[in-house]
Amino acid sequence: MNTRQLLRSFTAAVFLFGLFSSQPALSTQVRDYEVVESLQNVFEEVVEKVKPAVVNISTVSEVEIKHPPIPPEFRNFFHDFGFPFPEIPRRFETRSLGSGFIVKVEDGWAYILTNNHVVSKAKKIKVKLSDGSVYKAKVVGTDPKTDVALIKIKVGDKKVPVVEIGDSDRIKVGQFVIAIGNPYGLNWTVTHGIISAKGRHGLGLNPIENFIQTDAAINPGNSGGPLCDIHGKVIGINTAIVRNAQGLGFAVPINIAKKVMDDLLKYGKVIRGWLGVYIEDVSPSLAKKFGVKEGVLVTKVMPNSPAEKGGLKAGDIIVEFNGEPVKNVTDLQLKVINTKPGEEVKITVIRDGKRKVLKVKIGQMPGTQSLAHVDLMSKFGFSVQPLTPDLKSKLRVPKWVKHGLIVTEVSSGSSADDAGLREGDIIVAAGVTPKDLRPVKSVDDLLSIIKKAGSSGVLLKVVRGEGVIYVVLNPED
Structure with missing residues (x-):
């Protein structure tokens, strides 16, 4: 009902x-x-x-279409009759609409939460506020695993409304909810319903799924908009619908989105815990054999992973994580990724019919480094990769250069382009001023210096050919 x-x-x-x-x-x-x-x-x-804090997001993206190869005989047909062979366009611009909501205003910037799929691959992003004003937006960072993105607009001294963040861990099935967004371009549409279910997973929409299910009407264009409780607090980001179905909408819990936002603002990437095991849900028959009600079965342990170092083995059934019951695969995944890397946890397993408690030091999920590269490209318009001995030899880098980051791409018209960076440059040091230049050995090093510099810009020491130049990388307005 x-x-x-x-x-x-x-x-x-x-x-x-x-x-x-x-x-x-x-x-x-x-x-x-x-x-x-x-x-x-x-x-x-x-x-x-x-x-008032809900925004309309419009994007322009470029799509490349790969046409099948044209046989030579068809090309000759046009040539024989004196007509030039027609050029078939391979790139097209596409436009889309979505929603978002303002969560924070700081130093003249308004920060907006939305979905990753709303802004991913977008060349241009425009944000329209409830008062009708339009701003060019920049991507702060994205997290494809949860389909969450954080963008920002420069509002200066203008006062803009901000939503109040709720606690999605405290919601209950049956509670009233209200969804606000821009379905089919119908700006600031309001619908209401109830929370139909919590912890929905296995839908194949995101790598990490823990959706709130609601029967509040959600349609294309609602993506990225807020799902609120009756106190006006945002408890989720409207994300997905089931095609050709009624009353089936899904939202990312706000607690998950808030962690993504906090990590992007603090580290420039999303930090997640990592265990290093392949797991599957325990079937009822297997649970009966092992005398357990719930848990997950370890099918494989990755070499040199935190799990292997902590003593986990294939065939173990994980039933508790830091004293809390493990219900299923998604439950364990969420517990692990929300644990700070480096923290030691107690994992209780059933092995050979007996309970065994293992102490495991959680590691950092591989692949988070690549998000830092994405962050550099989205914010400043350039990408890099670490300088390895093999690259030093191939590129004939001066022997005195021991470390650094090679600039692999510079976007035209970007901050990096304006600063004078070129592909092939090697960033060896960075700082706010010449006095505090320090070596750059990783993307994390560079991001931390850029964050420290803030709006004042960062000074880069760059090796180009046999010489050294200095460039100032300023944040985009």
Whole structure:
């Protein structure tokens, strides 16, 4: 039963109660209307509170179409008749719409949470506020694993509304929710419903899934918009729908999105814990054999992983993580990735029919370094890779250069292009001023210096050919 049906049933029940009540009919109807109006007022207040902080996001992306090769005989046909062979376009611009909401304003920048699929591969991003003003947006960082992205717009001294973040771990099935977004370009559309389920996974939408399911109407264009509770607090990011189905919408829990946002702002990438095991859910028959109700089966342990170093073995059934029960594969994955790398945890397993407690030091999930490269490209328009001995030899880098980052790509018109960086340059040191230049050995080194420099720009010491030059990399306005 959806919310509208629930309200109709509720109103009908109250009306019938009034008919058979000993109180006067007129008095009963007044009370009935007061109850319904109080519920209506709640929805109105939430919309008035949240709607101003919801934004419309429009993007322009470039899509490359790979046409099949044209046989020579067809090319000759055009040539024989004196016509030039027609050029078939391989790149097309596509436009799309999405939603987002302002979560933070700092140093003249307004930060907006949305979905990764709304802004991924976008060449241009424009954000329209509820007052009609339009701004060019920049990507702060993205996380494809959870389909969360953080973008920002330069608002200067302008006061812009900000949403209030809720706690998605405390929500319950059956609670009222309100979705706000821009479905089919219909700006700032409001729908309502209830939380239909929590912890939905296995949908094949994201690598990491722990969705809130709702029957609030969500359509294309709602992606990235907020899902709010009746207090006007955002508890999720509307993300996906099931095609040709009614009442099946899914949202990323705000607690997951908040961690992504905090990591992107603090580290320039998403930091996740890593165990290093292949796992699968325990079947009912297997659970019965091992005498457990729930857990996950370890099918393989990666060499030199935290799991191997901690003593985990294939065939173990993990039943507890730091004293908390492990329900299924998704539950364990979320527990691990939300653990800070370097932290020691206790993992309880069933091995040979006996309980065994292992101490495992959680590692950092491989692949987070690549997000730092994406961050450099999205913010400053250039990408790099570490200087290896093999590259030093192939590129004939001066012998005195022991470490650094090779610039592998520079986008035209970007901050890096304006600064004078070129492909093949080697960044060997960076700092806010000449006095505090320090060696750059990794992308993390460079990102931390850039973050420290802030709006003042960062000084780069660059090896180009046999010589050394200095360039100033300024953040884009």
